[in-house]
Amino acid sequence: MNCERANELIMKYMDGTITENEAIQLNLHINECQTCKEEFAVYDSILEEFESFKYVEPPKGFDEAVMEKIHALPDVSYINEKSVYRTIYSVFTALFAFAFFLWTFKAPLLNMLGKNPLFSEKVNQLFSVFAKHNFAINSVNLEINSGFNITNMLLSNAVAIALALLTAFFSYKLYRTYKYMGRQKNKRQ
Amino acid sequence: MQKSDYEIIQEILGGNKDLFSELLSRYKALVFSVVLRMVNNSEEANDLSQEIFIKIYKNLDKYNNEYKFSTWVIRIATNHIIDYRRKKKQDVVSIDELTSEPSFLSTPESEYLKKERKVTLNDALKALPDIYKVPIVLYHQENLSYQEIADITGESLSKIKNRIFRGRKLLKDILIKSKEGEICEL
Ligand SMILES: [Zn+2]
Numbered sequence: 001m002n003c004e005r006a007n008e009l010i011m012k013y014m015d016g017t018i019t020e021n022e023a024i025q026l027n028l029h030i031n032e033c034q035t036c037k038e039e040f041a042v043y044d045s046i047l048e049e050f051e052s053f054k055y056v057e058p059p060k061g062f063d064e065a066v067m068e069k070i071h072a073l074p075d076v077s078y079i080n081e082k083s084v085y086r087t088i089y090s091v092f093t094a095l096f097a098f099a100f101f102l103w104t105f106k107a108p109l110l111n112m113l114g115k116n117p118l119f120s121e122k123v124n125q126l127f128s129v130f131a132k133h134n135f136a137i138n139s140v141n142l143e144i145n146s147g148f149n150i151t152n153m154l155l156s157n158a159v160a161i162a163l164a165l166l167t168a169f170f171s172y173k174l175y176r177t178y179k180y181m182g183r184q185k186n187k188r189q
Numbered sequence: 190m191q192k193s194d195y196e197i198i199q200e201i202l203g204g205n206k207d208l209f210s211e212l213l214s215r216y217k218a219l220v221f222s223v224v225l226r227m228v229n230n231s232e233e234a235n236d237l238s239q240e241i242f243i244k245i246y247k248n249l250d251k252y253n254n255e256y257k258f259s260t261w262v263i264r265i266a267t268n269h270i271i272d273y274r275r276k277k278k279q280d281v282v283s284i285d286e287l288t289s290e291p292s293f294l295s296t297p298e299s300e301y302l303k304k305e306r307k308v309t310l311n312d313a314l315k316a317l318p319d320i321y322k323v324p325i326v327l328y329h330q331e332n333l334s335y336q337e338i339a340d341i342t343g344e345s346l347s348k349i350k351n352r353i354f355r356g357r358k359l360l361k362d363i364l365i366k367s368k369e370g371e372i373c374e375l
Contacts, residue, residue, distance in 0.1 A: 011354055011357070014357060038365070039361060039365075042361045042364050042365055043357065043361055045310075045364070046310055046329075046357065046360055046361065046364070047329070049309075049310040050310070050329040050330055053222075053330055055218040055219060055221075055222045056218060056221055056222045056225055057217065057218050057221065058217050058218070058220075058221040058234075058235055058238055059231070059235055062213075062217055062221075062235065062238070062239070063210055063213045063214065063217065065239055066209075066213055066239050066242045066243065067207075067209065067210055067213070069239065069243055070206060070209055070243065070246050071206065073243075073246075073247075
């Protein structure tokens, strides 16, 4: 083995990744080569000194000094991106889920409301709007499609499907904010 | 039951400033030790450590709990020291200036060691330029991985590896030369 290879193995030793076989090879070389032997001894002492290192407490009064400075700071306003997104996603999830519910159950809901004297007038107005809307579609359909109301059915389902998808999308985004709390890589400022 | 770092951080973010003292008592030795390895005296290290904790406090909302809090703390400390030293342009220091250790570190034992071997690892480290010293301290003292150091310093993995290898060689050279009684300048 040459000194260059020995040096590579010393680095592996420093990394703690040297294999047993490599350690034996290194040992053989060190026993023959005085330069590498001396170098290895120094490297080993560096490693040893790092291993024996103990944490040093800062001088007395450190905590107090820092806390004093912190209390003297104007209130730091923490704009938490996560919580902003969380609010947005929750609002949209709730909104679309509610819309989906209303759309799906619009007939029974309107029926129920129609029975309430407080709302009956408004509901009846709405009914007439729906009726006109349906009539318009039906009359178009009648021309294209002899009596079979596929377009209307699809249209009605498309809205429900769109609302369901939007609800799912935003609830998924909401879920992600909990699962991956701010996965953005912190680049050096 | 003891609160986790994350719970404490959430409470501080919620307005309980005083709880920051808990983070201080948990991490002050870590921060101070890293800083002390990188700067020349304890007074400087004290000031810098205080600044680092203020920075930690101000940026607490940016802490990402995917990392260990200690890693994030080391990141902020390291970047702060690098910036500080860049401003001060203090990379070249002769060994002579370095042999005086911070007084509170001088135990009878370390006094003895100092006489025995004129230059300690700590002194040799201080003579290393930042680009080598930072990764070496983070790797050997803080036991971070190459990848973590690369993340912290924003350098590539291979660059960090090279610098640690080269830094070790420089350290070894300083220590060997100092044994031979030379004054070494980098
Ligand atoms: Zn050799």
